[in-house]
Amino acid sequence: MSYNLGNMLKERKNKTIFRDGDKTIKLFVKNHLKSNVLNEAINQARVEENTQLNIPKLLEVTTIDSRWALVSEHIEGTTLAELMEKNPDKLDDYLDTFVDIQLEVLSNNVPMLNRIKEKFKNKLNNFDKLNEATKYELLARLEGMKNHTKLCHGDFNPSNIVIKEDGSHYILDWAHATQGNASADAARTYLLFCMQEKNEIAEKYLNLFSGKSGIDIKNIQRWIPIVAATQMSKGIEEEQEFLSNWINVVEYV
Ligand SMILES: Nc1ncnc2c1ncn2[C@@H]1O[C@H](COP(=O)(O)OP(=O)(O)O)[C@@H](O)[C@H]1O
Ligand SMILES: [Mg+2]
Known part of the structure; x- marks a missing residue:
């Protein structure tokens, strides 16, 4: 073809x-x-x-x-990211839809997918530049996390949601999908907003996700240093300093 x-x-x-x-x-x-x-x-x-x-x-x-x-x-429509840019006054509605869609994803099970804890463990173990003490601490924290099997998108952000003209939504970009913990998926979404300097949206998102899912914000925050380290292990130069600040939060959370 x-x-x-x-x-x-x-x-x-x-x-x-x-x-x-x-x-x-x-x-x-x-x-x-x-x-x-x-x-x-x-x-x-x-x-x-x-x-x-x-x-x-x-x-x-x-x-x-x-x-x-x-x-x-091809899914004809507009991404939620584009809609948020275009209509900032409707941000709260869009975030509401965004979290509902993420919870819809998380309500599924896809047993053949890789497990998030295994994936993160491999990433941390292979992250040579991470200092040994931090690596040890993050691995221990990861090990202590519960073994959930919810479908995690792994890159859940508004650019991966397309809204069609009839209002229905499609979810794109499954490259990072795993099965695991809802809190880990939410921590990653939160971090993705922060990495785009959308801190206000990030906080709103976190509160909304916690409220709708019933998951304590603290449980989501406990994943942030782990998720930051896995992102840092990709070695993208311009992200390194920002992410290292999130990893260091490990001592306080
Ligand atoms: N199947 C699709 N239908 C409509 N638009 C798409 C589709 N796949 C990708 N896109 C558009 O391309 C963008 C990037 O694609 P994506 O699969 O999310 O790759 P990336 O890894 O770069 O995020 C999306 O945000 C969307 O705008
Ligand atoms: Mg994408």
């Missing part, structure tokens, strides 16, 4: 996203690890097959000019 790559939707560091009619093509840079691409594909397929969630159907895993590509259904 050949695709028309004339309509570029988004350009990222390691991939470009195109629309060709009713399909979206996620085209990765040359030499992008095929294990990552195939992992994203299997996660998307497993969520599609094991839940009733609205997600774009995965149509094809292929290569285009020696670059890996994932082809999915």
Whole structure:
């Protein structure tokens, strides 16, 4: 199958996203690890097959000019991120919808997915630059966390939600999906807002998530240093200093 790559939707560091009619093509840079691409594909397929969630159907895993590509259904609509930008006065309503969708995701079980505690443990163990004492403390904290099996999106942020014109919503981007703890998923969402310097939204989100889920804010906060360390282990230069401040909170929480 050949695709028309004339309509570029988004350009990222390691991939470009195109629309060709009713399909979206996620085209990765040359030499992008095929294990990552195939992992994203299997996660998307497993969520599609094991839940009733609205997600774009995965149509094809292929290569285009020696670059890996994932082809999915195109979802016509506007992301919640774009809506929040466009209509700041409606922020509270959007956040309400956002948290409801996250809780809907978390109410599912997809038994074949990797476990969040295992994934985080591997990331921390392989994070060579993290000082040994902090690593030890974070690993011990992680070990003590309960073994839950809720479907965690892993990158739940407003750019991964598309709202269609009829008001229905679709959830994109399942590359980081795992099964695990709702608090961990919420901690990551909170941190993602903070990393975009959206601190006020981050606090609102945290309160709303805690209120709707019945999970104590403290339980979410306990995950933040762990989640910050896993993000830091990606080695993205401009994030390092910011994230190290969150990891150091470990001593006080
Ligand atoms: N299936 C799709 N339907 C509609 N838009 C999409 C689809 N996949 C991706 N997009 C658009 O491209 C953006 C980036 O895609 P995403 O899969 O979230 O990759 P990234 O890893 O870069 O976040 C999304 O925020 C959305 O605007
Ligand atoms: Mg995304």
